Amino acid sequence: MxxxxxxxxxxxxxxxxxxxxxxxxxxxxxxxxxxxxxxxxxxxxxxxxxxxxxxxxxNPATFQMKLLVASHLGFVKTIASNMLKGSVVLKGILLFAVWVLIINFFEYSPEVAEKHVKTISISTTLGLVLMWFWAGLLKNSQTLSVGNTLWLMICISQFALNLDLIVWLGLSPQIGIYMITFLLSLLYIAGLSEVVLQTKKVRTT
Known part of the structure; x- marks a missing residue:
């Protein structure tokens, strides 16, 4: 009925x-x-x-929380799978190349380069998420979830991608900083592409 x-x-x-x-x-x-x-x-x-x-x-609050948790977990998987897409890998390589040029131009040591790359990646992500919130997209759970997920993944990567750990595993500091920079670039592009996609969906509905 x-x-x-x-x-x-x-x-x-x-x-x-x-x-x-x-x-x-x-x-x-x-x-x-x-x-x-x-x-x-x-x-x-x-x-x-x-x-x-x-x-x-x-319970409306419980209903909302379950959907938000499911959305965040879903976007973790989506962003991770985005990292394997050809277009994302290509853009990640381009961003990585820019970072390598900057690192070599200023002759940063691997330790200093690690601090700069991590600081800029986390601050840039935060800035983008705040700008996107201010654009009036906070009332949609999908755009909120994908922004939160990217921010959380970038934050966690600061600890997971550790130069000392990579050196301890037997790789040189130079290779280590390049590895960290490439993975952060790839994660950033993969997450940003999903943020843009979800934002477009909201804009067109």
Whole structure:
């Protein structure tokens, strides 16, 4: 049994208490509640009673948190798989080449180069994420999740890509800094491409 526009509007108004912050999650929750109410009405339960019972069973904050966690985990996998795409690898190589030119031009030692590369990568990512938030995309959970995920992956990489560890494994400091720089460049491009993709999707909907 399909709900009327007025019945759906009543579901939407019942979620106006501020527990759901993101517009896309709100729309998904309305669809979920509507589907559950329709099933209850098919079983002979009146609309008003069905809505009350379904609303008691669903915690909007928990529903939102589950979707956000799933989105973040999904984007970790997506960004990681993006790192294997040819176009991303090519752009990552170009960014890496720029870094190598800078490192060699200023004759940075591997230790100093590591600090500069990591500092600039994390500050640039933070700046881009903040600019993207200010662009009015904070109300969409997908754009929020992909921005958060890129930021978290860049932060974690600061510890995972460690020059001392690479040297301890037997590689030279020079090879180590090139390895760190290339992987950071690749991660940055892979994440940024997904941020752009998700932003375009929001802009066109």
């Amino acid at each position: 399909k709900l009327t526009a007025d019945q759906i509007a009543k579901i939407e108004s019942s979620l106006s208490d501020g527990n759901i912050y993101y517009d896309d999650i709100r729309a998904e929750l309305v669809d979920h509640i509507a589907s559950r109410v329709e099933d209850a009405m098919e079983a002979g339960i009146p609309y008003e009673r069905a809505l009350i019972e379904v609303r008691k069973e669903i």
